[in-house]
C-alpha cells in the first residue's frame with residue numbers, strides 16, 4: 001500500500017528554488033493527500049511571479065512520484081499567495097473584532113528572548129540558541145525584533161536585502177541552518193531608525209506574517225531590551241508559547257529583569273526560565289575564572305521567583321569574537337564548553353516540547 005511517509009521523503013528530496021531548503025521545509029508544499037488507490041495530490045503555494053520557474057519543480061515532483069511504487073496518479077496544483085489587490089474600500093467599514101493572540105500557520109512554537117536592560121547579551125544568547133536548536137535537527141526561525149539595535153545580521157553573518165518577488169511576501173535569509181529575518185536587513189546600515197508606535201507595530205506584524213517562514217518547529221524572537229511596545233504587540237498579535245529572560249548577575253540588571261518577568265506574567269506568557277549571561281569571567285589566556293559581576297545573582301532571583309535557571313553562560317572573549325564575526329560559538333567552536341552551555345538549553349527546550 002502507498003505510504004505517506006515514502007511520498008514525503010521524495011518531496012523532501014526536491015529543492016525549493018527560492019529558499020535554501022526543500023519544498024517541504026520551505027512550506028511550499030501544502031495539503032498533501034495520499035490515497036490508498038495510489039492517488040497523490042497536493043498544492044504548491046508560491047508567489048504568482050515565480051509560477052513559471054516553479055513549473056520545473058512541479059515537473060520534477062511529478063516524475064519522481066510517478067516512479068514510486070504504488071503511485072497511480074499525481075496531481076499537483078500551483079496556487080498563488082495572493083490575488084490581485086482588492087479595490088480600495090471607501091465606505092466606512094465595521095471595525096474589526098478585537099482578535100486575541102493568533103497562532104501563526106506553519107510555526108509550531110514561538111519563544112521570546114527578552115532582557116530588562118540593554119547589552120546583557122540577549123542577542124548573543126538568541127543567535128547561539130537558534131544555532132544550537134538547528135544543530136539538534138530542529139527547524140528554527142530567528143526574528144530579530146530589536147527595532148532599535150538589530151544585531152542579528154552581524155551575529156548570524158547575514159547581509160543583503162531580503163527579496164520580495166511580489167512586493168508582498170518577504171523571503172527570509174538563511175545561515176547556519178537558521179531561517180532569519182531582521183529589521184536591520186530592511187533599513188540602511190548606520191541609519192538611525194526612528195520608529196513611531198504604529199509604524200513599529202506594522203513592521204513587527206509584517207515580519208511575523210509576511211515573511212515566508214516555511215514550516216518551523218520554533219521561532220525565536222530576539223526582543224528589544226525593556227518592557228515596551230514591541231513586547232506588548234508581539235504577545236497581543238501572536239501566541240507566544242514562552243519567554244526566556246537573559247540577565248547579568250548585577251543588581252541593576254536583575255531589577256530590570258524582574259520588571260520584564262512581571263510584564264510577561266501580565267501578558268499571560270509562560271516563563272520558560274532565566275539565563276545568567278557573563279556569569280563568570282574565564283580568561284582566554286590562562287583559563288582563570290573570576291566573578292566580575294558577582295556570580296549566582298540570577299540563580300538566586302530565579303529561585304525566589306520560582307522560575308527555572310536554564311544556564312549560566314561565562315563571559316568569554318571567544319563568545320564575543322564568534323558572535324561579532326558572524327558565526328556564533330555554537331557553530332564556530334561546537335566542542336567548546338561555552339557551546340555546550342547553549343546546547344544544553346536547546347536540549348531542554350526540545351525535551352519540554354517547546355522547540
Ligand SMILES: Nc1ncnc2c1ncn2[C@@H]1O[C@H](COP(=O)(O)OP(=O)(O)OP(=O)(O)O)[C@@H](O)[C@H]1O
Nearest residue numbers: 118119120121122123124149314315316319320323
Ligand atoms: N558571554 C559573553 N561573553 C563575551 N562577550 C559577550 C557575551 N555575551 C555577549 N557578549 C558581547 O557583549 C556585547 C553585547 O551583547 P548583545 O548584543 O548580545 O547584547 P544585547 O543584550 O542583545 O544588547 P542590546 O539589547 O543592547 O542589543 C556583544 O559585543 C557581545 O558579543
